[in-house]
Amino acid sequence: MPKAPVSPQSDLAALGAALRRLRLERDLSQERLSLEAGLHRNYVGRVERGELSPTFEPLVAIADALKVGPDELMQLYLRERR
Amino acid sequence: MPKAPVSPQSDLAALGAALRRLRLERDLSQERLSLEAGLHRNYVGRVERGELSPTFEPLVAIADALKVGPDELMQLYLRERR
Numbered sequence: 001m002p003k004a005p006v007s008p009q010s011d012l013a014a015l016g017a018a019l020r021r022l023r024l025e026r027d028l029s030q031e032r033l034s035l036e037a038g039l040h041r042n043y044v045g046r047v048e049r050g051e052l053s054p055t056f057e058p059l060v061a062i063a064d065a066l067k068v069g070p071d072e073l074m075q076l077y078l079r080e081r082r
Numbered sequence: 083m084p085k086a087p088v089s090p091q092s093d094l095a096a097l098g099a100a101l102r103r104l105r106l107e108r109d110l111s112q113e114r115l116s117l118e119a120g121l122h123r124n125y126v127g128r129v130e131r132g133e134l135s136p137t138f139e140p141l142v143a144i145a146d147a148l149k150v151g152p153d154e155l156m157q158l159y160l161r162e163r164r
Contacts, residue, residue: 008124011139028160053137057093 013050014081020048022066022076036065095132096162102130104148104158118147 023033028050034041039058046052047062054062063073105115112130116123121140128134129144136144145155 014127015138053139055135055137056097056141057135059138060093069156069160071121071153071160074153074156075153 010050011077011081012053015077015081016048018073018076019062019066021047021080022068022073023048026066028066033062036060060071065078092132093159093163094135097136097159098130098132099162100155100158101144101148103162104150104155105130109149110148115144115147119143 023030026033028036030044031041034040034044037044037058038061043052043054044062045060047058059073060070063070066073068076102110105112110118112126113123116126119126119140120143124141125134125136125140126144129136129140141154141155143154148155
C-alpha cells in the first residue's frame with residue numbers, strides 16, 4: 001500500500017493558506033494588507049490562492065504587514081503543509 | 083542627527099549571506115548544493131550573491147538541501163540583516 005502523502009497540499013497552497021489565516025486573524029482585507037505591504041492587491045490575492053510564487057522581498061513585506069517575522073510565517077506555513 | 087540604519091544591507095544581500103554561511107558550515111560547494119536542491123548552479127550562485135530574489139519553492143528547496151527548516155533559515159536571515 002502506498003504511504004500517505006506527507007504534503008497534502010502544494011508548498012504554494014500551504015503558504016497561501018497560512019497567509020490567508022493570518023490576514024483573517026488580523027481582520028484585514030486583502031486591499032488593506034496590500035496597502036500596508038506596498039504591493040498590488042492582485043499580487044497578494046494570487047499569492048493567497050497559491051497561484052503565484054512570491055519572490056523574497058514581497059514575502060518579507062507581507063509578513064511585516066501581518067506583524068509577524070518571516071521565521072514565524074514559515075512556522076505557520078509548515079503547519080499548513082502537514 | 084539621523085538614526086543609524088536598521089538594515090545595513092539589503093534583504094537580498096542578507097538572505098544570500100545567510101545561505102552562504104550555512105553552505106560553508108555544511109562544507110558544500112555551490113555545485114553540490116544545487117544538485118541537492120534540484121536547481122541550476124547559476125541560480126544558487128546569484129541568490130547567494132544577493133543578485134536574484136528566489137521565489138518560494140526554490141527557497142524551500144535550498145533550505146531543505148541545507149538541512150534547515152525555512153523558519154530556521156529566516157532566523158539566520160534576520161541575524162544577517164541586523
